Every structure is written in C-alpha cells, then in structure tokens.
Amino acid sequence: AQSVTQLDSHVSVSEGTPVLLRCNYSSSYSPSLFWYVQHPNKGLQLLLKYTSAATLVKGINGFEAEFKKSETSFHLTKPSAHMSDAAEYFCVVRDGGATNKLIFGTGTLLAVQP
Amino acid sequence: EPEVTQTPSHQVTQMGQEVILRCVPISNHLYFYWYRQILGQKVEFLVSFYNNEISEKSEIFDDQFSVERPDGSNFTLKIRSTKLEDSAMYFCASSGGPRGNTEAFFGQGTRLTVV
Numbered sequence: 001a002q003s004v005t006q007l008d009s010h011v012s013v014s015e016g017t018p019v020l021l022r023c024n025y026s027s028s029y030s031p032s033l034f035w036y037v038q039h040p041n042k043g044l045q046l047l048l049k050y051t052s053a054a055t056l057v058k059g060i061n062g063f064e065a066e067f068k069k070s071e072t073s074f075h076l077t078k079p080s081a082h083m084s085d086a087a088e089y090f091c092v093v094r095d096g097g098a099t100n101k102l103i104f105g106t107g108t109l110l111a112v113q114p
Numbered sequence: 115e116p117e118v119t120q121t122p123s124h125q126v127t128q129m130g131q132e133v134i135l136r137c138v139p140i141s142n143h144l145y146f147y148w149y150r151q152i153l154g155q156k157v158e159f160l161v162s163f164y165n166n167e168i169s170e171k172s173e174i175f176d177d178q179f180s181v182e183r184p185d186g187s188n189f190t191l192k193i194r195s196t197k198l199e200d201s202a203m204y205f206c207a208s209s210g211g212p213r214g215n216t217e218a219f220f221g222q223g224t225r226l227t228v229v
Binding site for chain 1 (some may be wrong): 118120144145147149155156157158159162164169173205207209217218219221222223
C-alpha cells in the first residue's frame with residue numbers, strides 16, 4: 001500500500017531563510033507524488049507534482065521538491081521564506097488503484113517569523 | 115482558471131439531522147471525490163465517483179453516507195443522520211482521468227459542525 005510520512009508536524013523559520021519540509025514515501029512501484037498547501041480557512045492548492053519525469057520538480061511560489069528514490073524522499077524546499085508562505089503543507093501520494101485516490105500525510109504547519 | 119466550488123462554506127446542524135453538501139466540479143472532468151479532514155487530523159479519502167456510480171469507498175463511508183450527481187454538473191454528499199463525529203471539513207475534488215499526469219483539483223471545503 002502507498003503511504004507518506006511527514007517527519008515534522010511544525011516547522012518555524014524566519015522570513016528570508018530557507019524552508020525544508022520533509023516527506024518520505026512508501027510505494028511498491030514508481031509513485032506519483034504531490035505537495036498541496038492549505039492556507040487558513042482556504043482549500044487545498046496544488047504546489048507541485050512528480051509523475052516520473054524530471055526528479056527535480058518546480059512548483060508555484062518558488063517551491064521545489066526533489067524525488068530521491070534511493071532515500072524514498074520527496075522533500076519540499078524554498079530558498080527564501082515569505083510571510084505569505086505560512087500555511088499547512090501536505091505531502092500526498094496517488095494510490096495505484098483503479099480510482100487513483102490520494103493518500104495524504106499528516107501535514108506540516110509552517111510558521112514564518114518576521 | 116476553472117475551479118471546483120463548494121457550498122455552503124459552513125454548515126451547522128443538529129445531531130440526527132440530514133445534511134447535503136454540494137460541489138460543482140470542473141466541467142470536463144470525469145472523476146469526482148469527497149475527502150474529509152477532522153480538526154487536527156489528516157485529510158482522509160471518503161469516496162470516488164465515475165460514470166454515475168461509486169468506484170471506490172473507504173470504510174468511513176458507511177450507510178449513512180451517499181453521493182449523487184443529479185444533473186450532470188452538481189456532485190453532492192449526503193449524510194442521512196449526522197453524528198457528532200461527522201464534524202469536519204469536507205473537500206470535494208475532481209480530476210480529468212485516473213491515468214497519466216492529471217492531478218486532482220480541490221474545492222475550498224465545507225466546514226460541517228454537528229451540535
């Protein structure tokens with residue numbers, strides 16, 4: 001079965017410093033992986049996706065993630081945090097069944113300090 | 115940009131009452147989903163719907179839940195007799211197809227509070 005593990009429930013950074021949100025996946029085959037962001041009282045917005053093309057995936061708002069098969073990781077990074085990045089971030093894997101439902105990690109709450 | 119819309123944004127209901135959560139998926143999408151997020155917990159899959167029938171459901175999706183696509187545009191989730199533990203944020207999503215690189219687009223959610 002597919003699963004993802006987000007290693008940090010809370011991350012706090014200062015504005016202008018790098019962001020690293022960690023995610024490890026478990027999959028019996030090449031997975032499709034996503035990062036979604038949820039701002040307070042908002043819906044889920046797709047940040048980026050990996051679907052077996054380039055291992056370094058660039059997303060919106062300056063975020064990127066690198067798929068590392070050897071480490072079964074898909075960490076999300078951003079060189080310089082902005083106050084507007086404060087939100088909850090979900091690492092997600094697509095299930096390989098007929099409906100391709102999404103399986104969510106537990107989320108990482110990112111706080112950005114001024 | 116096309117988007118998934120959900121109504122209402124908030125719903126408060128008394129325990130035992132029926133509620134219907136509504137969603138308008140992206141118009142050319144074929145696959146529809148409901149997920150829920152209990153406060154402080156992760157987002158959980160409830161049900162997927164394709165070709166006018168349920169294609170997969172989780173064990174959460176018991177006989178109290180039903181889904182319907184009544185008119186070709188709306189996609190509804192009905193809870194027949196709400197329980198306190200049904201209080202959650204409910205997200206609707208749609209995607210063009212299950213294969214390839216088509217991601218799911220989510221609505222902004224309906225926050226259901228059962229009192």
